Amino acid sequence: MSEPPTTDQDVTRPLTTPVPPADGLRRVASAVLGDLRAVDGALYAAVAATPTPTLDRALRRLSHTADHSKISFAIAGALALCGARPRRAALAGVGAVAVASASANLLGKRLVRRARPDREAARVTLDRHVPMPTSASFPSGHTASAVAFATAVGTVLPAASVPLGALACAVGYSRVHTGVHYPGDVAAGAILGIASAATALAVATAQLPASFVPGGVRRVLWGGGA
Numbered sequence: 001m002s003e004p005p006t007t008d009q010d011v012t013r014p015l016t017t018p019v020p021p022a023d024g025l026r027r028v029a030s031a032v033l034g035d036l037r038a039v040d041g042a043l044y045a046a047v048a049a050t051p052t053p054t055l056d057r058a059l060r061r062l063s064h065t066a067d068h069s070k071i072s073f074a075i076a077g078a079l080a081l082c083g084a085r086p087r088r089a090a091l092a093g094v095g096a097v098a099v100a101s102a103s104a105n106l107l108g109k110r111l112v113r114r115a116r117p118d119r120e121a122a123r124v125t126l127d128r129h130v131p132m133p134t135s136a137s138f139p140s141g142h143t144a145s146a147v148a149f150a151t152a153v154g155t156v157l158p159a160a161s162v163p164l165g166a167l168a169c170a171v172g173y174s175r176v177h178t179g180v181h182y183p184g185d186v187a188a189g190a191i192l193g194i195a196s197a198a199t200a201l202a203v204a205t206a207q208l209p210a211s212f213v214p215g216g217v218r219r220v221l222w223g224g225g226a
Contacts, residue, residue, distance in 0.1 A: 040184040047176050047183075048122040055177070056127040063130050063174035066142050069097050071167070072149040079153070079160075089157035092197075092204055093149040100148035100196035104141040104189065114138035117182055124179035132180055140181045140189035143172035147193025152200055168193070 065071055072093060079090035114137040119129070135141075146168035154161025172190060175181040 036184065040182045043183045044117055044176065045122055048119075048124045048179060051125075052177075053127070056125060059170075059174040059177045060128055060130055062170060063142070063178045063180075066146060066171045066174070069101070069145045069149070071171070072097055072145060075153075075164070076149075079157070086157055089153045089160065092156050092201055093153040095200035095204060096148035096152035096193075096197040097145045099200050100144040100193050101141060103192055103196055104139050104144040105135065108139045108188070108192065109136035109141070112136060112138040114182075114185070117179060119179035122179065128178045130178045130180060137181055138185045138188060139192050140172065140175050140185040142175050143168070143181075143186045143189030144193040144196065146171040147190045148196040148200070149193075151194050151197035155197065155201060 076090040076094050079086040079093075116132060116137045119132065150161070150164035150168040154164055168190075172186040175186055176183050
């Protein structure tokens, strides 16, 4: 019995169907995102599973007090009473909070729409609980606003950068500790906060008249002058 004839098409036909470059990139990106989500979930679970009775109530109170940027606005009010430079710092900080809040809530959360963590499944202790927000989880608006305020104020008033930076870190961590955010949400919020502060400072320096701050941009950004 003779074998079927072999044609040139049979010889040159690839053994597997080639994957378009765009599809390959999508698969790699999807795999990387899947790994990052796994790490994010593992970090969230590790925080939830670690007993910290001394910290639980303090971080719960901090997280609740930071709602609607109440802490930042209170600090801004105090700074406004302390002279020209602190007043400029307060103004920059409030502007940065406004940019961060709008970016996180009106843009970031609507684009990503990440679901909130399952706090009950992770067995987050009741002593840590704050009300679970109904908005999307990514990015953390509390963190974005706190970091934006700390960055803007610290740029204009360097002496405040360390305490406000520590406070912003504590606010960000409190959102994971209380179970309402993944660590990745907080990291994204911090990045957004820094970008928001830079935007607010750039707008402020562009809009302020030269006579308002002698020396121009450098004095606004680095706190020179009165």
